[in-house]
Amino acid sequence: MTRPVREEVGPGQESVWDYPRPPRVERVDRRVRIELGGQQIVDTRDVVRVLETSHPPVYYLPIADFAPGSLSPGQGTSFCEFKGAARYLDVQAGEVNRPAAAWNYPRPSRGYELLADRVAVYPQAMDRCLVDEVVVTPQPGDFYGGWITPDVVGPFKGAPGSTGW
Template sequence: MRSVQRVEPGPGQESVWDYPRPPRVEATTDRIRIRLGGETVVDTTDAVRVLETSHPPVYYVRRDEVHADLVPAPGASFCEFKGAARYLSIAAGDRAEAGAVWYYPSPAPGYEALADRVAVYPARMDSCEVAGETVQPQDGDFYGGWITSRVVGPFKGAPGTLGW
């Protein structure tokens, strides 16, 4: 494992290296917008974000605020903290993305705030925004973090970061 050089946060920023492990779930009233297939499929100020060491935040929105077709997708994963995750495919406008959404049907104790909420892989959407800022997706094809100018890394997900 290589030595990780933490980026010092500037004013108004937070370092993902200050996030806890196990992760913390916190409510946010930042406006979250998600676009897919040329349509706005989420526009809400009722979200939670999961903050975990070395990861950019993952935003979860209420499932009933997703204005798109969501259907079960194959596959599952397990988080040692949050529990068993399931996947959904999403379709809106002229676009469909298989397995681009995930949720925890029965979140583990301490993560009940994730019940009835879903998260998306930002790289698989047209765009995702936090408080008007378009996010950059977290590197890799497993994690779904949302990178904005408010968070600094380095971030897990890129090649060579598995052991972090």
Template sequence: MKPIPIPPAPGQESVWDYPRPPHLERSEKHVEIWLGGVQIVDSAGAYRVLETSHPPGYYLPASDFLPGVLSPAAGSSVCEWKGRASYWSLSAGGVSVPGAAWSYQHPTPAFAPIAGYVALYAGRVDRVTLDGEPVTPQPGAFYGGWITADVVGPFKGIPGSMGW
């Protein structure tokens, strides 16, 4: 079934206005992330990826993670737009989450600025905030977008969205 986009209110973006192929842009939002009760990221240097039907995905400089938080994880995947992804485990405060993050070490030319930047699943850590607002994870186990009040859907990942 074809989704019915939610009309954005002033100050909001509709994911149905995002392009395909996706677009990469700098984000001015302040990103904070906690795991195991420890703040593992405090960053103002993110990029965001905007793709039709998906809430933005945020990519952070690896250097903005606390030392020792990131460790290589098994597996990889391929994005038709960004290239081959490598996976990372996150560990802090006595908690370890295998495969909770990913990066593109050698992305396609259009995504070259995020080489070595790290994205993560908001639902696999304690808390993620953008400019102090708590983030809601994108629905589904595969997608890693971050939902905030300024983004409206419906979002890829909900039941019935496989064919979108």
């Protein structure tokens, strides 16, 4: 296993290697928009992000802020040792349906209550995700849902060879 080499942090940037484990949940003053199927399915400033060592932030948005009919129950569940049991949601807009492209924690574990009634979306499954008008780059791989913006540096878990980090 190759140890990651921390990237240099520039002005206005933060390193994912300064993020904690267990993860931290925090409110942020950011505007987040998501587009799918040629439609905007959410535009909100009620934003919470989860920060975990080696991962770009995962943004959680209020279920109530999504366009009506854009979220529906999906197949599958998973369990996070910190946040608890997650359920998956399908995301749809226009003629596009993306199965299990979002998730939430209906009854998050203690310390993560702020995630209740919020949804995280895999950015790679959407047409576009934006944070303060900056287009998000999805975290590498298809397991994690981190959002990479120019103000966050890695290297990021999910890239080939990062399984053991």
